[in-house]
Amino acid sequence: MRKRKKESRLVAWLNRLKLKQKLGIMQICCVILPLLLTDSVVAAVIMHAERQENLQEMSNIADSVEYTIMSYSAQLVTLMQDIYKNREVNEFISSTYTSPLDYYNRHFSFAQVSLFTLLMNNNDCNVVIYTDAEGIVNGGNFQRLEKAEGENWYQTFRGQDKKILLFADFAKVNWENRRTISFIRHMDYLASGDRGAVLRLEWDYSNILRAIVNSKYASTVYVCEGDRILFSNEGRGGIYVPFETLPASTAAKAGVHKTIRMLDNSWDIYIMSQRNVAYEAMRKNMPLFCLLIFFNIFLPFALMNLINRSFTERLQDLEAVLRKVKKDELYQLPEISGSDEISLLMRTYNEMAGRMNNLIQNEYKNRLKRQEQDIARQKAELLALHSQINPHFLFNALESIRMHSVIKKEYETADMVEKLAVMQRQNVTWGNDYVTIEDEMNFVKAYLELQKYRFGDRLCYEISAPGECGQFRIPRLTLVTFVENACVHGMEKKEAACWVFVRVSQDGENLILEVEDTGHGMTEEKCRRLAGEMNEASIEILKDSRRVGMLNAALRLKLFLDGQVGFEMDSETGVGTLVTIRIPLKAARRKRCLQAGGGGEGVC
The missing domain is CATH 1.10.12 (Lyase 2-enoyl-coa Hydratase; Chain  A, domain 2)
Known part of the structure; x- marks a missing residue:
């Protein structure tokens, strides 16, 4: 039972909607939403595949960077082990030399007969052995141990109980500061000397940085020790610039993070995603997306729009015709196309409207015509009686x-x-209630002459109606109403002499009637309100207004000219008021009665 009530409410709600709205709801719910859902699933699958591809690409970059660093590191570790275990090197650094010349001769002989050249002069690193052996002279690959005692790397190495140390620093080397990364270990293979010797293999930093940059990875790469950036391919300084710090927020945005073990140290490789996955997915699958958009959105939308128009446009035409129905006539549809149910309905309506119009013409209009004739005869009889008295x-x-x-x-x-x-x-x-403008002007002149007995020399007037202007017809007592308003409301509040101008002229396609006074005037707001009331004059406004005379004249002009008249007012307090009446000449000529006369005169 409840289900039936819900269904009936839904049907009632749908019945209140227009057909165009119903078709729109059906298009959205049955076409657009399912297609959007399907396209969203397809787009999500493509985006996921693109995201996985991007992640795999960044993982490959991380592996490549790791291989570059680890392979270089492995070569240095192997070299370090070879030097560490080389007996000739250990005997050379543990020997005692009586003089610098003795050291030089022994060094020359050592270089000729040993693997010194191969082990010590490696192009991938700088090898230096610091020893406390007596007689050692600083120079080349051998240095006295006290020379290293002030260096950061040596202090760090001495402070840790480690055989081998990987140390990165920005320090002075050969009178200039630069980035250094070194392997450091004790040369205690023969365990000679009080403090022993220290082997330091300094990496070729520029070579590794160049290898990472020249790989031209699609993503930004950071190789960090803690938060210190050791290597980067985005141009974070060179060998002579201090190491920069990687913000934690940047590290958190890395697409791939990989940690590699360098002896006892941990280095982090961060690969930053530089690609817009959504954009890349759109770019790679643009043909597919275009097909989906065309077949799933544009094509269904176009078809539904055509079907919608097929229904709604013809029904709207039928609705428009029904809204135009008058009491005495039914409009017919001018053109009917198609052969479906709506076309049948439109043709049936035309047949019904034709029959109804014939019935109205034959019965209703004939009866109305007889009634109008009876009324006209009664008016004529009444007019005859009036004329007699x-x-x-x-x-x-x-x-x-x-x-x-x-x-x-x-x-x-x-x-x-x-x-x-x-x-x-x-x-x-x-x-007749209508007179020529010439007769109205005579009436105005008589009225103003009477007013001169009241106002004396304070009243001056000028009347002008040249040419054929005086032969046009207007309702009786129209102009004199505005003249009376100018005298009463304009002059009574002003002590100085005032002029009243009554002018009739032609301006292009309009007949212009003007009544102007130099009296007291009125405020702009009041002037605008009166002009609006005259242009919108009706019986209802006339009942509620205090200025009956002007509105009465305006309403009679509108009724006489079938609404083809406009009123304008311009007034300024203390200066005067101008009322302008514009009548299209076509409308005025239709009402004109051919008479002779016209002219103008002025009196002060």
Whole structure:
């Protein structure tokens, strides 16, 4: 039971997903993840093989370095043993010489008849025997023992109870400091002398270093005694540079670590891995990786993408058509391709939409047309009734007051009443709600003349509507609303004289209506907010706004011009305000009623 509930929840969750998402989940879970897992296993196997190959290569380098050092060391140990056991050498260093000349003659004879040349003059090392025999003269391969007593190697050798010592040091040899590695042992084969003699075989350090460097190993090699680097192929100084120390962190990163025994000493060989195993594996197996990526990623992805598009694109087209459904019309799909179930569904929808459209056209639209005709007839009857009760008596009364003022020689009052009559006649005229800009300008002029009686010389105005601009039509009382706003809100708070400019002009493809005042102005934030409200004017905004007049005019312009109008405001506190209305000429010409007139005038 629980299993069925879980399955039903999963099915419900899948039903909430779009087809494109379902196909994406199927592609990831059934194609991409298994292929990635397979490729990861193959890559891991290749990486492991490459790692083992790299380890074997480093082990071979360690063996090669070990062989180089051990073979050289074995030769020196053999030479040392031969010198140690040579009776003629032991007798020579244990003899007593009466004078330097006696020593020289004996040394010359010794060199002629013994193996001295073979044993002592070896090219792989420098052989020196230090002895306490009386009469020995320092020089060549034989030195007096007291000459060695101040050396580090001799002090170390004397301090240890060893027959043979391997000693590495950076010390002065022949007036210069250099690296030295030596075998040292007692020459006590015949056990003569109080202190005996000491044999020292100094390695040819440069020869060994050269052999390691010239091998051109692919990895860095360190041969260390403790943490002191004896040999390296990375150029860690030469024979005349002190031994360096290998950091423990570097030693810990070695790919191969091998310890070799040199007599009683332990030397460590560190082989550092210089190769990026992952990079090497990729480089060596690049064709294989390319094939895996192509067949396991790109090819399945391309096929799944094509299948996805085959499903989703056509379903999206069907969804888009369904979203465009109106109350009185169903859109049909323009093109249908394929012969699968989705194509059948699309064709069936087109057939259904065609039948529904025919039904709507024959029944619904015909009934709607009859209703519109009935409404138009009722409006015409109502308009006829209104025209019959047009308040002519009001205009007659105003004319009587004007004539009475003229008789009384109250010309200013008569002029005011005349302008009021003009405004009232336009305001109550029945019929069309739209007038030409020329008529609107006359209304604006009458309004401003009335305002001059209020503001006196503080109000100056200029009206301009040249050429055919005056013949375009706009909603009644549009411009005068912005002019009234300029007078009331712009001039009332300013004591100085103010100008009001009302301009109509053409700018390229636009009809420009401007109302500008030099009054009090407003802040930038308030100006930007008002411009936004006018451009977004609607019944809802009009209900919530305090500036009903300007928004009402803006909304009526938008309704009249089918939204093809833009409003701009520019204002600065203490300087004034400019309201600009932009109407595309194409939209204005559609609404124009051909009339004659136009022009402009200025009054101060």
